[in-house]
Amino acid sequence: MERKHMSALSIYQSLSGGTKPQVQANAAPAKKIKKKENGIQPNKKSNKKKRMKPLKSSMRLSSSDEEKSKAVLFFPHYRENWEKKPILIQRQNPDYYKGLFSTAEFDRILRNNDVQYGVNLDVTSYTNGKRETHNPPGRVLPYTLWDFYESGCSLRMLNPQAYSSTVWQVLSILQEKFGSMAGANVYLTPARTQGFAPHYDDIEAFILQLEANFSQDEIGQPIMDVVLEAGDLLYFPRGFIHQGDCLPDAHSLHLTVSSFQRNSWGDLLLKLMPAALETAMEEDVEFRKGLPLDYLQFMGVQNSEKEDPRRDKFIAHVEGLMKKLVDYAPVDAAVDQKARDFLHDCLPPVLSAEEKASSVYGAPARWGDGEALDVTVQLKGQTQIRLLGAGAARLCGDGDTVTLFYTTENSRVYHKEEPKSIEMKAEHIDAMEFLIHSYPKFVSVACLPCETVEAKMSLAELLFEKGLIHTAEPLTAE
Numbered sequence: 001m002e003r004k005h006m007s008a009l010s011i012y013q014s015l016s017g018g019t020k021p022q023v024q025a026n027a028a029p030a031k032k033i034k035k036k037e038n039g040i041q042p043n044k045k046s047n048k049k050k051r052m053k054p055l056k057s058s059m060r061l062s063s064s065d066e067e068k069s070k071a072v073l074f075f076p077h078y079r080e081n082w083e084k085k086p087i088l089i090q091r092q093n094p095d096y097y098k099g100l101f102s103t104a105e106f107d108r109i110l111r112n113n114d115v116q117y118g119v120n121l122d123v124t125s126y127t128n129g130k131r132e133t134h135n136p137p138g139r140v141l142p143y144t145l146w147d148f149y150e151s152g153c154s155l156r157m158l159n160p161q162a163y164s165s166t167v168w169q170v171l172s173i174l175q176e177k178f179g180s181m182a183g184a185n186v187y188l189t190p191a192r193t194q195g196f197a198p199h200y201d202d203i204e205a206f207i208l209q210l211e212a213n214f215s216q217d218e219i220g221q222p223i224m225d226v227v228l229e230a231g232d233l234l235y236f237p238r239g240f241i242h243q244g245d246c247l248p249d250a251h252s253l254h255l256t257v258s259s260f261q262r263n264s265w266g267d268l269l270l271k272l273m274p275a276a277l278e279t280a281m282e283e284d285v286e287f288r289k290g291l292p293l294d295y296l297q298f299m300g301v302q303n304s305e306k307e308d309p310r311r312d313k314f315i316a317h318v319e320g321l322m323k324k325l326v327d328y329a330p331v332d333a334a335v336d337q338k339a340r341d342f343l344h345d346c347l348p349p350v351l352s353a354e355e356k357a358s359s360v361y362g363a364p365a366r367w368g369d370g371e372a373l374d375v376t377v378q379l380k381g382q383t384q385i386r387l388l389g390a391g392a393a394r395l396c397g398d399g400d401t402v403t404l405f406y407t408t409e410n411s412r413v414y415h416k417e418e419p420k421s422i423e424m425k426a427e428h429i430d431a432m433e434f435l436i437h438s439y440p441k442f443v444s445v446a447c448l449p450c451e452t453v454e455a456k457m458s459l460a461e462l463l464f465e466k467g468l469i470h471t472a473e474p475l476t477a478e
Contacts, residue, residue, distance in 0.1 A: 083204065083260075086224055086236035096231030097210050100166050101186060103253055106155075107142060109163045115140040122156040123148045125193070152193045157186040160255070161347060162412045167255070169350045174259060176391040178204075181345035182259045183414070189246040189253075203258035207234040211253035228254070272334035273325075280328040287321060336396035339405070344419040346407040349389040359388060359470035377475040379460050381446035381453070384472035387439050393468055395424070395432060402429050408467045422466065427455045435469075442472045 081087050115121055117135040123145070125132050134153060136144070149155060161168040167184055174182035183203075209228040228234060238260070246252045281287045298308045356362045365375045379385075387393060393406040404422045411417045424432060431448040448456045463469040 081235070083237045086234065088224070088226055089233040089235075090229065091231040091233075092229070094212065094230035097208055097255075100170065100208070101160060101164055101210055101253075101255055103188060103211060103251070105164060106157065106186065106188060106253075109157070109160075110140055110142045110145060113163055115157075115163075120158055120162070121145075122158065123153045124156060125153050127152075149188070149190055152190055154190070154193065155188040157188075159412075159414065160184055160186045165350075168347060168412055171257070172347050172350045174257065175346050176389065178259045179391075180260045180263045180342065182257060182347075183261075184258065185256045187254050187256065188251065190251055191246055192248045193246050201258070202238050202261055204238055204260040205236055206257040207236075208255040208257065209233070209252070210255055212250050268334055268338060271337045272329055272331065275334065276325050276329040279330065280325055283328065284324065286324065333397060336398070339394050340396055340419060340421075343391075343394060343405045343407050344410075344415065346391065346410055347412055348407055348410045349392055351388065355388060355470050358472070358474045360464055360467045362474065364476065379445060379457065379464060379471075379475070381444065381456070383445050383460070383475075384442035385435075385445060385460060385463075385469045386442045386472075387435060388468060388470055390439050393432075393436065395429070395436065404432060406466070406468055422462070425455075427451060428459045431456065431459055435463075 109115060117123070117138060117140055121135075121140050123134040125134065134148060145155065161171050161184055171182040171184060207228065209230055209232045212230045226234070277287070292310075292314070294310075295314060297303070298306060298310045299314055303311070351359070351361065363377055365372065365377075388408060392408055393404055396403055396405055402424045404424050406420050406422070409417065409420045427450055431450045434449050435443065445456050445460045446453075448459065450456045450459065460469070464471075
C-alpha cells in the first residue's frame, strides 16, 4: 500500500515499531555538570467551514526521515510555516484519521467514564451573534447530552487524551517534537450550526477534520475561506481570528491540537528578569543606590508632559541599569525553570509492548500460591539500559542542587499530580547526564561514568524502580 493512502495511525504504528536501536557497548566519559552560579532560587463533504482565504499548498506526506515522519500525521514541513501563516492540507482521503477519534468513541466515553460538565465537556451555541454555554451541574449522561445536540448545541470535550489512548499517543509524540505541552479538544457540531463566536487563541492550532469572542463586524474580510473534508488539516498560528460553520448536509467532528502556549521569549524573560534583578542588587551597588529625593515631582503620569531635564536624566539612568542587568541574567537557570514547568505539563510517555516488558511496568513480580513471587530482578554490570523516551527526564540546576525531573508518573489529566523529581547525589550527576545524551542508544551499567561500581548500580536500580529506564532484554527473576 502506498503511504499516501494509509491512515495517519497506520503510518505512526509502522514507524513506532521501528528497528531495534543500536547498543553502545563502550561510552566516552561525560562532561561534568558545572554548578550554576546565579541560580534562580525562589465520504461526505465535511461539514466544517473555516473562514480564511485559501492558500495553495504543495505539501505531501514525508517518509524519507523517521524523525520528520512522526510529525507527518499533522503538518509536513511545519518548521517552514511555524508562527507565520495559516496552511491548509487537503488529502483527498476521508479515512486519513480513521482510528484516531470518532463520534462512536465520543459516545463510549460518556457511557463508561465520569465526564463532568464544565470540567471535561462544554455544551455551547452561537446564534445571532451571541455565544452561550449551557452546562448543567454534575455528570454528563448520554440521555441529556444528545438532547442538547439534537437541539442544535455544539459539544466540546476538553481533555480527550484522558480517555482516548490514540489521542494520548499522538500528543505524547508532539510534546517531544515541539518541546512544549500539546493539548487537545474535540468539537462535535450539528449540521447547519455554529458553536463558537469568532475568536483568536494564544496557541499554535492544528484542526484535524475527523468526520465529515468578537462580533462579526469587527473581524473584517477573511484571508482564507475553506471547506474542510474528512482527512484534511488546517494549521494557523496563535492570534489568527477564526470561526467554523457546519454545512447543512451532515454533522462535523474535528480535533483541535494545541501547542506552544506560554512559550515565547517574553515568557522566558518573566522567569529571567526577577532573578537577574535579585542578583544585580546583591552584587552591584548601582542597583542599591537611592532614588532622587524629588523624583516624584517630575516623574509619573501627571508629570509626563513636562519639559524637565531631570526627566531625561532619570530615564537615561534607568536605561543604563537595564543594559547592565544583562550581565547578571542567569539564562540557563531560567531555562531550567521553563523545563520544569514543561515536564510537569507533559503527558506520560506511551510505552510499546517491548518497552513495557523490559521496564519495571513489566517486571515478573506477582502474587501466586499464597505468596509474592519473582520479586527480585537483578541488574548487572553488563545489563544494557536506556531512558524510556528522549523527553522522559531532564536535569535542572537550582543553586548548588541538581534535580532530575521526569514525566513517567504524570497523569493523563492535566496537573492532576504534583511535579515528579529526584534530587541527584553528586556521584550520580555525570552518569545521569551521560544517560540522557546517549538516548536512543543502549549503554551498559558498567560504562556509566561513576567513580565506583556501587554508584553505577545504585543509580541504575533507582532509575529502574522509578520507571525511567528499560533494558535491552527483559529481566528475569533471580
